[in-house]
Amino acid sequence: MTSLSMRLLEYQGKELFDQYGIRIPRSHLANSLSEAKEGAKKLGYPFVLKSQLTVGGRGKAGAILKCRTEAELEPKFSELVHKEVKGELPRGILLEEMADIKKELYLSLFLNRSKRCYSLIASAEGGVEIESTGNKVVVDVPIEGISPQVAEDTAGRLGLAGNAAVAFVDLATKLSKMAGEKEAELAEINPVAILGDGSMLALDAKVIIDDNAMFRHPELKKYEHVSELEKQAEENGFSLVELDGNVAIIGNGAGLVMSTLDLVSDAGGKAGTFLDFGGRATTETIYEALTVISKIKRVQAILVNLFGGIVRTDLVAQAILDAYKNNIIAVPVFARISGAESEKARQMLNGSKAKLYPTVEEAIQAAVAAVGKGN
Structure with missing residues (x-):
């Protein structure tokens, strides 16, 4: 049966990631131009401006912009604040540092109700719609979490080795732990950035929590939004x-x-x-x-x-x-x-x-x- 769900904004999902030791970029949430200028001083140029929306497709809609200089900040921030995506205006703009990306992956866990477990989906192609990707790995994961062996096998099937394989096992384990403990219907990172040293960085966050479980998670009440x-x-x-x-x-x-x-x-x-x-x-x-x-x-x-x-x-x-x-x-x-x-x-x-x-x-x-x- 369909359930009503709480869709976290990107910055909220990343706050959860950070609590579970998943590495995220340095960032600053801004709801006004003055807050954006404050964040720019902390981050330094260049950085990325990202509309905080619950709907998908913001990249294609022009709701993610690179900001290279101080002169670009005001016009680009103003553009995003007033840009609707699928009828939704942003609830804040996230300023985020740019990463030196060597490769991108896709990783998600979703609650597979028909099997009463989570299903992990991973792909060596990141930053794309997973539905359009033929080269992906799908593994069933018990509610109590992914095992190290399954995570290692998945890393191998993605062609990862060395530090990257170790980093993937760590990331998949932590994401699985977060999804299970917070009773998430979906926990998605698209893309996962692989850096030069093989470490991994969550460049995006899509987290959906089942409303039916909210009474067990008072710590998540702060993320609820009533339009x-x-x-x-x-x-x-x-x-x-x-x-x-x-x-x-x-x-x-x-x-x-x-x-x-x-x-x-x-x-x-x-x-x-x-x-x-x-x-x-x-x-x-x-x-x-x-x-x-x-x-x-x-x-x-x-x-x-x-x-x-x-x-x-x-x-x-x-x-x-x-x-x-x-x-x-x-x-x-x-x-x-x-x-x-x-x-x-x-x-x-x-x-x-x-x-x-x-x-x-x-x-x-x-x-x-x-x-x-x-x-």
Whole structure:
């Protein structure tokens, strides 16, 4: 089943790496130009400016820039602060020293739920999307951690020898220990830099923690981030979690919404929101929910999975109609509505821009197809 997860920013992931003895570059987090200038004095030129985002693809989007001189700092820092990547603005800019890289690797551990263990993926090619790399090593790792023998074998399969092989075993062991102890769903370093002496440096960090495990890790609470839209949702009486997909999911009841997320994923789609308006929804709160979703630029379709019990489905239908009438939403709505007043709700939406389906599976297939076609 899909779980809601906490995605750490790069600098946060590297803080965890540092706690486990994984070597990271010297860096300085800046939220203002004055802080960036302070960091530049500490690091010295040249260095790299890196937008701190939870979404991927920032390199291709121009959200990582080299800064070679003092004259470049202000314009490049300003450029990154205002640059959106997949609808997300940065939560800080990381200034990081440049490394003298001889070679790059890829290394990650992800929680393989089907096998109830971690899977380690490593590749002699770093800094690339691992999905596009044919030359990779995949090894199952027990929850208690990778064994030295498996780490050594993996180093050999990557063509590493001498100091580099020793450094890889040390890095893989520490990353495995961190992932297990912090209950991470993913711990990825892409790329791992191999330096001239064979030592290794984590140039990036992607760490995802399972929200379900957070109650066991109060030390990680400082990394939780609630967006302005999530705060707005809470103030209006419904729950919203922003995700990185393009299909907004709305329903009544956390279990119903969560299972819908799973079905969307199974159909090849990616959820853009988890929105649960619970059992006390009114036309006004649902209208407000649609208003909040309209502010998430990456959302290209809205999927409504509604089972009316305490909630009257005709109130939901009226909110959808009002949102279209007032140009609050422009993207298509795909809905499966059943339960209390559902016949009335279907009659109200008949002929509108909202598309109704008898089953949630049909609604999902239509939504995912529409997004895939760019509709």
